[in-house]
Amino acid sequence: MHISFLIHNAYGIGGTIRTTYNLANTLAEQHDVEVVSVYRHRAEPVFQVDPRVRVRHLVDIRKGTPGYEGDSPEYRRPAHAFPRAEGRFHQYNALTDRRIADHLATAEADVLVGTRPGLNVHIARQARRGPLRVGQEHLTLDSHSTALRTQLRGVYPRLDALTTTTEADAAAYRSKMRLPGVRVDAMANPVPAPGVAPADGTGKWVVAAGRLAPVKRYDLLIRAFDQVRAQRPDWRLRIYGGGKQKDRLRALIDELGLYNHVFLMGPAHPIDPEWAKGSIAAVTSSLESFGMTIVEAMRCGLPVVATDCPHGPGEIIDNGVDGRLVPVGDVRAIAGGLLELINDDDKRGRMSAAALVDSQRFDPARIAERYESLFTDLTARGPAGPLGRFRGSLHRTRGAMLGGAYAVRDAGRTALRKGRTA
Amino acid sequence: MTALLPPPLPDEVHDRVPVEPRADCVADSAGGLTFDLADLGRPGAAYLLLRLRERQPHGAGHTETRLPLTPAADGRLRAVLPSSVQLAEGRWDVYADHGDAAPRRLAPGVNDLRSLVDRMPSGTRPHIAVRIPYATKHGNLTVRAWHRAPHAEAGELLIDGAGLTVRGRLLGAPLTPAGYAELRARTPEGDSPGQAARRVELGGSGGEFGLTVGYAELADAPGIWDLWLLPQGAQGPQARVARLLDDVADKKPIFTYPAVRTGPVAVGPYYTRDNDLSLRVTEAG
Numbered sequence: 001m002h003i004s005f006l007i008h009n010a011y012g013i014g015g016t017i018r019t020t021y022n023l024a025n026t027l028a029e030q031h032d033v034e035v036v037s038v039y040r041h042r043a044e045p046v047f048q049v050d051p052r053v054r055v056r057h058l059v060d061i062r063k064g065t066p067g068y069e070g071d072s073p074e075y076r077r078p079a080h081a082f083p084r085a086e087g088r089f090h091q092y093n094a095l096t097d098r099r100i101a102d103h104l105a106t107a108e109a110d111v112l113v114g115t116r117p118g119l120n121v122h123i124a125r126q127a128r129r130g131p132l133r134v135g136q137e138h139l140t141l142d143s144h145s146t147a148l149r150t151q152l153r154g155v156y157p158r159l160d161a162l163t164t165t166t167e168a169d170a171a172a173y174r175s176k177m178r179l180p181g182v183r184v185d186a187m188a189n190p191v192p193a194p195g196v197a198p199a200d201g202t203g204k205w206v207v208a209a210g211r212l213a214p215v216k217r218y219d220l221l222i223r224a225f226d227q228v229r230a231q232r233p234d235w236r237l238r239i240y241g242g243g244k245q246k247d248r249l250r251a252l253i254d255e256l257g258l259y260n261h262v263f264l265m266g267p268a269h270p271i272d273p274e275w276a277k278g279s280i281a282a283v284t285s286s287l288e289s290f291g292m293t294i295v296e297a298m299r300c301g302l303p304v305v306a307t308d309c310p311h312g313p314g315e316i317i318d319n320g321v322d323g324r325l326v327p328v329g330d331v332r333a334i335a336g337g338l339l340e341l342i343n344d345d346d347k348r349g350r351m352s353a354a355a356l357v358d359s360q361r362f363d364p365a366r367i368a369e370r371y372e373s374l375f376t377d378l379t380a381r382g383p384a385g386p387l388g389r390f391r392g393s394l395h396r397t398r399g400a401m402l403g404g405a406y407a408v409r410d411a412g413r414t415a416l417r418k419g420r421t422a
Numbered sequence: 423m424t425a426l427l428p429p430p431l432p433d434e435v436h437d438r439v440p441v442e443p444r445a446d447c448v449a450d451s452a453g454g455l456t457f458d459l460a461d462l463g464r465p466g467a468a469y470l471l472l473r474l475r476e477r478q479p480h481g482a483g484h485t486e487t488r489l490p491l492t493p494a495a496d497g498r499l500r501a502v503l504p505s506s507v508q509l510a511e512g513r514w515d516v517y518a519d520h521g522d523a524a525p526r527r528l529a530p531g532v533n534d535l536r537s538l539v540d541r542m543p544s545g546t547r548p549h550i551a552v553r554i555p556y557a558t559k560h561g562n563l564t565v566r567a568w569h570r571a572p573h574a575e576a577g578e579l580l581i582d583g584a585g586l587t588v589r590g591r592l593l594g595a596p597l598t599p600a601g602y603a604e605l606r607a608r609t610p611e612g613d614s615p616g617q618a619a620r621r622v623e624l625g626g627s628g629g630e631f632g633l634t635v636g637y638a639e640l641a642d643a644p645g646i647w648d649l650w651l652l653p654q655g656a657q658g659p660q661a662r663v664a665r666l667l668d669d670v671a672d673k674k675p676i677f678t679y680p681a682v683r684t685g686p687v688a689v690g691p692y693y694t695r696d697n698d699l700s701l702r703v704t705e706a707g
Contacts, residue, residue: 195446195532203539254680260578263676269557270532277536277669 001375002032004109004131006100006119008088010037010055011045013269015189015292016115016138018047022190025050026364027371036103038096038119058099069095081125083155085147086118101126111375117144117152124158132378134161136187140289140311141172153177160378163187165290166311185374188315190364191295194272198301199279201345201352204235206338207278207302209271209293210285212243212264217307219245219252220331221284226256227335232342237262237282240274275300279348280341284334288312298322298359303351305337322354444531445470445516445563447555449669451537453505455553455565457516459491459528461499464520470501471517471525472565474510485510488519505551509567511696516555516563530555530563535669543667545629548572548594556671566671568697570594574631574651574661576699579679579691585636586691588663588699592631592653597624600655603633603663605640605647605701617643624651637684640703644687647701663699673697 005020024033028050035049040057049055059075060067069075074095081101082092100119104112104126111132114120120135127133135156141149141164156162161183164170170186173179206225210216218239225237239249239262246264253262268274271293275281281297283306288294291312294304298316306313308325317323324340326333341348360366445459457470468491476485487507494500503509517525533555543550549571558564572594580587603624609616620639625632631651640647649663665673673693681690681702688706691699 196534196536199536203536205539250678257581259677259679260580265670265676273532273534273536276534277539 001111001372002109003027003034003111003113003375004107005033005035005113005115006103006123007035007037007115008091008119009039009041010035010057011040011042013046017045019138019189019292020115021045021047021049021053022192022364023368023371024053026190026368028052029368030372034109038092038100058103059096074098081122082118083121083148083151085145085151086116086121088116088118092118104128107131110379117148120159120162121152121155124155132160132375133158134163134375134378135159136163137169137173138165138189138289140164140166140169140287141176142310143287143289149177157182161185161374163374165189166315168311168315169289183374183378185370187370187374188362188367189290189292189295190367191292191299191359191362192364194276194296194300195270196273196276196300198356199276199352201279201301201349203277203279204232204342205278206235206237206280206282206342207240207275207297208237208282208284209240209268209274209296210283211241212239212245212249214245215285215287216241216245217284217286217329218249220329220334221282222249222252222256222258222262223331224284224334224338225262226258227332228338228342229258229261231339233261235342236260238265238274238278239263240265240268240271242267271296272300275302278302279352280305280338282334282338283307283313285309285313286328291316294323295359295362298355299362301352301356303341303348303355305334305341307334318354318358322351322358324351443518443526443528445518445528446531446533447563448534449536449538449553449555450505451541453551453553455503455555457489457501457503458494458498459518459531461493461497462518462520464522466521468499468521469519470503471519472503472509472514473517473525475513475515475564487514491518503553503565505553508551508569509553509565511568512566514565514567516565528563529561530557538667538669541667543593545591545593550593550666552666554669554671568664568666570661570664570666572653572659572661573666574653574663575667576663576665579699581679581682581691583682584638585634586689586701587632587634588649588691589630589632590663591629592626592651592661593629595653595659595661596629597626597631597653598655598658600658601651601653602655604650604652605635606650607643608646608648608700616645620647622649624653635701637682637689640689640701641685641687644703644705647703649699649701664697665693665699666697 007020024035027033034054037057039059041061059069061070075093077094079092079097081097100122105128109131112123112127113134114123115136123133157179159182164186167186170184173184275297281302281304286309294316297304304323307328308314309328317325319325324337326337443460445457448456470489470491472487474485489501491499491501516528519525550573552568554566575591577590601624603622605620607616622633651661677693679691681688687703689703691701694700
């Protein structure tokens with residue numbers, strides 16, 4: 001199979017980019033794989049790319065290089081094909097519209113995979129007849145604005161498949177988006193085995209990692225650790241990551257007098273060696289679209305104490321077996337979960353061993369297999385030959401019409417609501 | 423809507439791009455480092471070159487160390503920097519030298535430094551050697567080295583309204599009844615001599631030490647004060663109080679402590695760029 005990924009920027013650093021390469025590198029062992037990047041802002045990708053994966057760009061924004069296209073007049077005109085309600089709309093323009101459309105009209109691939117809503121829309125609308133159209137949603141449906149949902153509802157029925165990172169989110173798309181004929185599957189993010197030996201569980205450290213953003217609720221973790229210290233002053237906490245909450249969290253640490261116990265470590269790349277220094281991982285988010293850090297920590301042999309927030313943690317952690325789920329927003333419960341593992345070396349050891357085994361299901365080889373069978377099933381559903389192709393296009397047409405009808409109704413609703421509030 | 427859109431700003435325009443090749447580095451608890459890198463298949467002898475970044479103008483002494491790169495089991499090249507090879511204090515930039523061209527600066531791969539976390543040297547040696555590999559802000563691999571004899575390792579810092587209590591370990595020189603600690607005013611080089619050192623009582627036993635700096639005593643003395651131990655009194659060896667025995671190359675942004683308002687000044691401890699412990703006394707506005 002020839003599989004072609006379409007991504008915003010394959011040359012940057014970020015969860016979607018890393019996930020895409022993890023998947024592409026593994027699929028390339030059996031298939032012909034390319035990663036098409038809308039933008040290129042630097043010479044080479046940061047992440048390791050298998051030599052069999054071809055990476056190319058559509059628009060070059062490397063300043064000071066001969067290929068630089070940021071001065072083009074088209075680059076300054078707003079996008080029309082890229083959906084206006086998408087978070088990155090302001091980064092798209094008439095030039096990206098044209099380049100993406102040209103690419104999709106001529107792509108030789110058997111499978112086209114979009115990696116964000118706006119690019120899924122491009123694929124749904126503009127891909128030539130033939131290739132499977134697969135949209136990936138790395139964020140969750142409820143994180144999309146009403147306007148974006150309305151736009152997607154009108155277009156997504158033209159996809160063959162939509163993937164989400166959790167079962168919970170797949171269920172949300174199935175029930176709220178009305179996608180007739182579109183297969184909606186949960187596909188967890190692949191997480192490779194770490195480049196270091198697993199943690200040996202002797203270090204008296206709790207480790208957390210992620211952006212220092214309000215949604216991660218590190219304030220709760222720090223307050224919980226105040227309770228941990230009261231009972232186990234020999235244990236300490238490291239929080240890796242950078243972000244806007246840093247000063248606020250720093251002030252909280254000082255206010256609680258936790259400066260000998262809680263450390264804001266800053267960003268770390270790669271993160272695996274940092275997990276391996278700890279014995280327990282903590283995630284206290286109010287929301288996780290997947291929960292990548294939970295899997296990363298487990299692959300390093302750390303049991304994770306995590307809040308049972310939407311959407312990921314409950315699907316990753318087997319509560320009481322390879323980690324501990326605690327109620328969202330509950331400082332006492334978070335402290336209780338940590339102390340449960342801190343105070344019981346045997347239990348911690350058992351959970352650590354279970355975490356290593358259970359997290360193998362996120363290995364890129366396993367996730368790639370699931371994608372392969374998805375692509376194979378879809379190909380079988382609408383095989384080459386006049387009848388099959390006819391059926392395929394019929395489902396698309398019907399879906400588009402239904403989706404369109406819903407979109408019209410939604411637009412009417414929005415207008416009505418606006419009318420009332422005005 | 424204006425017709426002109428702001429140009430797209432990919433989120434990561436400012437990230438650092440590491441240059442190849444990369445070296446993975448594993449630390450052992452004795453202070454030794456093992457470097458592994460891809461075998462580029464060049465003929466001839468290959469070396470891992472450590473080059474001391476010059477800070478001092480006199481620049482005397484040994485400023486390069488060359489370690490043979492030998493084939494390892496997995497088709498990679500390996501160099502070992504044992505703790506017995508002495509490295510002067512400072513930042514040592516790491517290169518691969520194949521002898522056929524200019525040495526190539528190495529980028530960090532995976533640094534496995536778990537054995538450095540909460541390091542507890544035996545204390546049987548008269549000195550401590552610390553080497554922590556880290557990624558520079560330009561994405562290169564550098565080894566931060568310290569060599570101290572004796573060494574005063576700071577542990578927990580306890581801050582209350584009245585002052586700072588430091589507890590730690592003394593390595594390489596036993597504490598005698600004559601021992602005391604000292605705060606030394608830092609003066610820019612070439613300046614007229616600053617304020618006299620302030621003596622601080624030093625306690626402890628069995629390799630542990632403890633001292634308390636009363637902030638009120640510094641209320642009249644804005645500036646930077648460096649903390650030293652003289653464990654055997656004025657005639658004996660001196661140890662700068664520092665925090666070196668872990669995996670964190672740069673303590674300053676991570677180990678931070680609140681300042682306390684004391685009369686007309688605010689006083690607080692901090693770690694210097696060299697991970698030494700100092701007090702900053704600033705006039706409160």
